[in-house]
Amino acid sequence: MRLSQLVGSRYKERPAEATLDSHAFLLRGAYARQVANGIYSLLPPGLRVVRKIERILREEMDRVGGQEVLMPVVMPRELWEESGRYQSVGNELVRFSDRTGHDMVLGMTHEEAVVHLCRNEISSHAQLPFMVYQLQTKFRDEPRSRGGLIRVREFTMKDAYSFHASQEDLERYYMECYKAYQRIFARAGVPQVAVVESDSGMMGGKVAHEFMLLVDAGEDTIVVCEESGYLANLEVAKGVVQAYPEEPKPLEKVHTPGCKTIEEVAGFLGVEARRTAKAVFYDQDAEGKLVLAIVRGDRDVNEMKLAKVIKAEPVPATDERIRAVGAVPGFASAMGLDRARVRIIIDDTVAASNNLVTGANEADYHYIYFNLSRDLPGVETCDIIEVKEGDTSIDGKGSLIFKRGIEVGNIFQLGVKYTESMGMAYNDEAGKACTPIMGCYGIGVGRLMSSAMEAYRDQYGPIWPITIAPWQVHLNAIKLAAPGVADTAEQLYAGLQAAGLEVLYDDRDARPGAQFADADLLGIPFRLVVSERNLKEGQVEWKRRDTGESGVMPLAEAVATVKGWIEQAIADINAKADAY
C-alpha cells in the first residue's frame, strides 16, 4: 500500500472526546471514525487489524472442531419469546417492527438463533458433540458506550456454541476451548490475558470464565492474589475476612438517638464499624419476599453474590416496604421480624463475629452484644460480601489486591437453558429423547484490537504485535529527489511485496519528522528507511517499533533479512501459543 493513497487522514492533535490513549490513537491514526454514540466505521488500517484477529479466531476455532456459520442480525420476536429473553432482557435488546407490523429484535447474542438453526439438523447422539461459530455483527443498546472501541453498541463478535450429550463432555470440551482461547490471545500478541472466574449473569449456566487483559483503563475490577495466582472478578471474588472472636456477652438494648447509619451508631457508641451489623433491605427474592441482607458493618453487600442467593435482581427496598414488615429503617434488625414475610440472609462474617451492635427495630434504639447463633438461631448464612484489598486470599496464601481489566473474551457452560426452553432434542442409544447441553464462547474483535492498543503503546502511538499489525513493514523514503532514493525505494517496495510481505510504503515527499510521526501512529513493527546518506554506502536503515533498536544493513540483503525477522517474530509468538 502506498501511504499517499491510503484513505484516512492522520493528525497530530488529540481529539477532545478521547480520554483513553487507545481511543485517541484510533482516531489520530485513522483506524476508525465515530458515526454515532458507540457506532463506528473502520478505515483500512483498523479493518486490517480486525481481519488479522479474525483469521486467528477462525484458525483456532477450526482447530477445536468448530464449523463456521453465519446467523442474522435481525430476528423475529417469537424466537426470543421461546427462550423467555424477549421479556427478561432490558432495553439493551433493540425491539422494532417491520413494515407489516411484525415485531423484530436486533441480535445481541445468538443462543436463540443457534438453537433455531441446529434443532432441526440434529436427531441422533451420533451427531454430538459439535460446535458452530460465527464472526458477526452484534447490536446492544448499551446505556453508555465509552472508550473508543472498548465498549460500543455495534460490534463484531466471534461467538461459538457447542452441544453435548453429557455434562462430562461439555466440561471436557470447555477445557479445550479454554486452551484455544489462551492460544488465540497468545497469537494475537497478548499472552498476558488472565483467566478469571466470573458470574454468568443473564446468560444462565453455572461455570463461566472471563479472559481479562489487565490494563489501567479496564472497566472491571479483578481481584488478584499474586502469591497463589488466584484471580477473580470482584463480582464473585471470595476472600478470608479477618474475624475477631470474643466471649459472648448478654444482649442489651441501648438508646442511640438519631443514629441511623453505621458511622453514626459506631461513632456514638465509640466502637469500630466492624463491631456492628449492617442491615440492607432488597426488594425482592424470586418468591416476592422482602430480603434483609446483613453484613458486618465494615463491609458492603456484593449484590452479584446476593442475586445468586435470592435468584433475583436485588433492588434497594423503599422505606414503606420496610415498614410494612414491621422493621424500622435506620434501626432495622433481623431480630423480631416475621420470617414468613422477610427472607433473612446473614453473611458469614456476621455469623463469625460476637457482640455486634445491631438495630432494635425501634426508633432510636440498638442492641449491643448481638450473637447470631444465640440470638437468632437457624437463619440462612452465606457469603454475600464484597472483598476488600488486603483480605486474605481464599487459599490462605497471600493477600488480595485489585487490578483493572478489560474483558476480551468469555466462556460459559450454559447447560440446557436454551435447548430445553426451545425444544431441541436428540435420540440417545436407547432411542430416548434427550436435551443437549450447551456451552458458549465469545470474543469481541474490536475490543481486542483496542485493548491490545491500550496494552502496547508509547506516547507516539500503538506498538502492534507482528501477528495483528495492519502491515508488517513500514518503508520510508527520505528526500525523494535525492539521487537514487525514489528508484531504490520503489525497488525495495516491489521486492518486499514479491517476498510475500505486507508493506506500507510512505511514498510522499514529506519531511522525515512527518513521516516518522505517521509511522509511529500506524505502529508497524519493522521500519525501513531509504535515504541519500545510507544509500551512498549501499545501506538501508532499519528500526524496530517495539524496542526502538535500529541499525543499517546492505541494501541487497534487506528483503531477505526483514523477511527472516518477520518470520522469526511470528514463529516466536506461535511457539508461545502452542505451549497451551
Place this chain on the structure above:
RNA sequence: CGGGGCGUAGCGCAGCCCGGUUAGCGCGCCUGCUUUGGGAGCAGGAGGCCGAGAGUUCAAAUCUCUCCGCCCCGACCA
C-alpha cells in the same frame, strides 16, 4: 435514567459574561519558491447555515426557551 461538561472549518481552540460592519487563531489542506533525519520557512489561497428550532431586539455566535448531539462520572452491562 441521575449528576457534570461541551457543541464555532477535517482536528485543537478563542470570541459569548458586557449583542454592533466582512467570525478569528494554530494544525491540516491547495499553489508557488526555498527546504529535507523526529510533525520546516516564506508568499498567496480554499474551506463556516457559529448543533437545530422558536423567541427578545433596529441588530444575535453572543441574551431567553425548547429540542438534538457528543464527552465524563454514576446506575446498567452477556
